Amino acid sequence: MRVGLISYPMLFQRNGGLQVQVGETLRALAAAGHQVGLVDPAHADRADFDLLHVFGSMNGNHRLVAAARAAGLPVVLSALVAPSWNAAAGRRARLAGWLAGALSAMPLETTYAHIRSALRQADLVIALGAAEKTAIVRGFRIAPDKVRLVPNGVGARFFDADPAPFRAAYGIAGRFALCVGAISPYKNQLGLAQALAALALPLVLIGPVEPAQAAYLQALLDRPAVRWLGALEHGDPLLAGAYAAAAVVALPSRGEVFPLAILEALAAGTPAVMTDESALTLPASGFALKRVQPDDRTAIAGAVAALLAQPPCRAAVSALVRDFSWPQVAAQLSACYEACHGHH
Template sequence: MLFQRDGGLQVQVRSTIAALRELAMPGLEIELVDTNRQRIDSYDVIHVFSAINGNYRAVELATEMGVPVVLSALLSPGWSRSAGWRARVADQLTGRLTQWNVQTSYAQTKRALQLAQMVIALGEAEQKALMDGFKIESSRIQLLPNGIAERFFQADAKRFRQHTGLEGPFVLMVGSISPYKNQQGLVRALAALDLPVVLIGQAQRQHQAYLQSLLASPNVRWLGQLEHHDPLLASAYAAASVLALPSQGEVFPLSVLEALAAGTPAVMTDESALSLPGSAFALKQLRWSDTDSLRQAIQEFVGVPPPRAAVSALVQTFTWRRVALKIADCYQLLYERRQQGSGDAV
């Protein structure tokens, strides 16, 4: 079901594959596994994206077949020691009440993390969540952020301005339309201001009423879903005065990184693994439900915009090539370990 929707996870998977292929490294062949036609043990290394949504079965199967696994965890940084303890207690109670016929999602996620030979965390906050919430050893965790496509660094506002007719300042929000993403909180925060809000993203059927409630505001404009490679998306980032992402939680939001690359400051939830030292002049991370602080931060960025070149410089090192080189090193390390293990067994 992975590619039946489009979002940050899908972008990450496709971008990782493309960046690894562009390296053109001798002996490195990358492909998306088709489990209906290909056996996992025909590969040297398997890379699984996301520790949730039943992916523990893929990790289990690869382990049974002797294929090492790199697991991009993509976990919420909200997993603390206390949250992990509560989840383990709930798992024990669930098991005893059902004679161990029912597993919690926590147990499945933890199994995937425990079986994987290497776990990738997108930032220090996610690394801490892995260690505190799931008791994963730091030696098994690699810190590797997402990358940003070069086109976002080179984005120009002209295309978006011509397409929409918007000439003045506006706030942009990119992401699926849903209560979890909290577009309504953004609209409420800016209700007293004459400041347009542009929404880009898809609304699932169950959230159509939510979308209509947003569009009832005269300052809201919805552009629908834009493909990640659409030049209009990059142009929207460059044209915006501020990117807002007051969702209830984000792992490592690509939309924020892409906006910063385009030189646009961002205001977002503090429930995230994203951490950029020295970024306070261009990135505000707030409690997702704090509409007063959200409004104030947006007003400050609109009133006194930070220098776009300085904003872009914050994420200058987040290139997909750099990320791909490090991921390729992870693959190589696990491949060599597997070969050494095979040699020891002969």
């Protein structure tokens, strides 16, 4: 089957979890035998593909879904909907959209309307976890049987990561907390740094920073125990080594659908603290994975302190995500593609 992967036009102008997801999915599908490639909207032809896989339901992607459907092309949509959407939030969003149109006397469309349009037009919707599926069904009124669960994967290199090259490259010794992600208020690195101040635990940051966040980065660097290493390519062995070297990985961001940074940290055997605004759930993981509200600095500090006081067995931590492999993801996606194409 010829599968085209596509997302919003500026996707690869930055580095982040979605870019990694698309790239790893592309490689895993190719290894599984699919004819797969990234779609160039300027030169793509309907005859080039048997199915389109759209990543993300925002940033105008509802237009991609609509255009594909108009051309008779089956569409699988990885929704990437925030788990915070529920029935009440959906009702408020629909009311707000109606009011905006009524007050302006213009055919205004809200972000909610764009997301719902993409979800409704897609032949099949993929959710990364049960919480995201619930948000899709309740917040956007999508039929449950239209939504399949397919999680993200973890690269094999994270399971046998070596911390020594990372420590040698950056001259880092002793215990430290690690946060991997774009430097921004949304990722909440400053709140994390403030929470860790009482623990006297150094914080190491890895991730890109946009010019608009220069002041935020400076506020972080003004704190005595914070060090920023810049961005590392996802395939760089030093990134895997950073996860393995850290005493704890923390990501108390404003929201994460299914954070790869947490999966990769656990694969490396490192316990983690993460936002409770996420679709990621792992059974019996409380010994190594703590969930906190992003604005609760006391809870963040307490969760980190608990993991430092009783460090879990690294092999047991890795075992939590042992089944999250990209080949398994490719197999599940293949089943979704076959089901979608067969019913079109």
